[in-house]
Amino acid sequence: MWCRRVAAAVVLASALAAAPTVARAADPAPLRAVGFAAKNGRLTVSVGLQDLFGEAERERLKSGFATRVLLRAALEEASTGEPVAVAVQRAEIVYDIWDEKFGVRTSDGLGVERRAVAPTADEAIWRAAVLFELPLVDMARLRPGTEYVLAVRGDLNPISEDLLIEVRRWLVQPARGQRRLGAGDSFFGSFVSIFVNPRIEDSERQVRFVSQPFVLGVVVPSPPPPTLPPPRPQPGRLR
């Protein structure tokens, strides 16, 4: 009797579990052209991630509070995926509601901080979300004939691990301070608990891509570094 029950349950549970498994294959990161160059004996990379900002995010730049951008780039051996070098750029944009200008500060994560004032949102985004001739690794560390790719990830308003933990806890206890007494008095073992689970991930928006592969010593056409956007008129405002 028990063997039949268990066997039937295994079959059913396996069937249920198998369905989503089919769909779980991770989407491959899209390809994006990245500019590689040698500068002062180091490999530099240039690429724009301005698409981290949609229309809504661009509007919210003027909230008066900081918008944070985290860009990370990892140079990997194309064949093995082994990382060779990692670079980080972090940026903050704050709109001054009185001066009506954007303040931008960026850091490479090594303590070097740069500050700038941007008159437009486009320029502020450019300063925060573009890797411009970012030094990545000493050329001497790269092996001739080996194919490399650059994996890049950008995060808008990344959440610290501590806050993320706190948020996840808040989410499952929506009515704070209230919990139901339960032992023996509730439907134990949730088969389904249906609620709209706000999409709180580790950042508000993400962009991921990989570069075209490149081989040291083999000249391949790279796109030019992203340039500062031309100023565009601010609608509804006197200039």
Added chain:
Amino acid sequence: MDEGPSAADAAAFPDPRFGPRYVIEAVRIAGNRKTETSLIVGELAVMGLTPGASVDASDARVEAARYRLLSLGYFLDVHLSVARGSKRGAVVLVVNVEERGTLVINELFPATSEATLFWGGADVSEMNFLGRGINLGAGFVISTKPLVPDAHAGLGLRLHVGVPPLGGPNGVGLSVTGLYNDGSEFYRTSGADSDPDPGRFIATRVRRIGGVLTAGKMFPHNLHVTASVREEAVSATLPAQYLPGGTQPQIDFMVQNGESRVGTIAAGLDYDTRSDPVLPRSGMRVALSVEAGTSLLGSSYSYVKTVFDGSFYVKMPHGHALGFHLFGGSIEGNAPYFDRFFIGDLDLLLPRRALGINFSTQPAPNFLGTSIASQRYDNYAGRLLIEYAIPIWRHHGWVYGGDAFVAFGVLGMASDEDMLKSPPIDLTGDFGIRLDTYVGVFTISIANVLSRSSF
């Protein structure tokens, strides 16, 4: 590059301050057609964002306040901004919220067993009743008439009202749960302990009506403390032939014949440091509760029930997690059967009680050949489960995360009067997947299937 931006912490700016510093002149809430403004303002106050307060443009409290509001469950999105105030540096803090539906289905399932052809129910909550953050919930369970002689169809009802903490989010929250149960419990009259044949059981009919008043408060360091009072009127109809003076051997029904009352006071501690309540990787959750039934509250049953329930998680390589789940409980005194430990609540492979009503005659599987099959309602219970979880999803569209898990453990139950010829212990376990999705939390496992089709 799949790791989350928690690495951002390592790349933080040495000086966290950037941009102007504001003094909040006023707080303006927009977009809340249903939710009371005072409720939102109260949450902001917890983060120190009140009129007169100073806040930097890059203040971490702003982001935390946004997520705190989101986590209430009342909003799809929340954004904070500032507008110019009466002078330079003075601002109006503007909070734009986008409300969402707040009706939550906590549980929904059908089930069947050899003793009861069908039982099922639902547990539904409105989390933001009247826009005041009131949690209004209702649950029910109904069944067909069980096949056990003298049994009655089961009906269980619950009504739950919880009000937001008094005096703000750090105050004391109050909740009231009303209950009505009308159902049968089954007692073996013949046959082997392993025989679930409903014809070998006799049924009682027990009606319960009452409620629980609970006060709870969150303390720092993830500690939640509760105190509660419970009162119930119990009406039991027991088969006379099995009572003293009857024609059949006596049965201890663990409830008084006729009218009786249950009156208890209880206190509980809940300490939770899990990294994630749905798919934890580290931390612990420990809950300890003590409930005492006393004649001072008019109770016909005097007892003290102590329950410890702890889960401990250890990080393993490759994002895996090892969990240890320890449950232990004891009852000293004369508790009614519905307050005792029930085998179905402990053994993952058996049907659990629904709203406190049991619908099954299925004994424990008895994999170890002990006397566990005879244990149903007992005064002492313990269980140790070891669980290994492997992440299989992270951030794929609507499925935020998913774990495959396998759990294996041992449980035991006993009462004072048991003749412990062999330790009443058994093995239990489960495996399946646990999903955290946009529309809720789903567990699909072998134990779920078994406990909902118990034959």
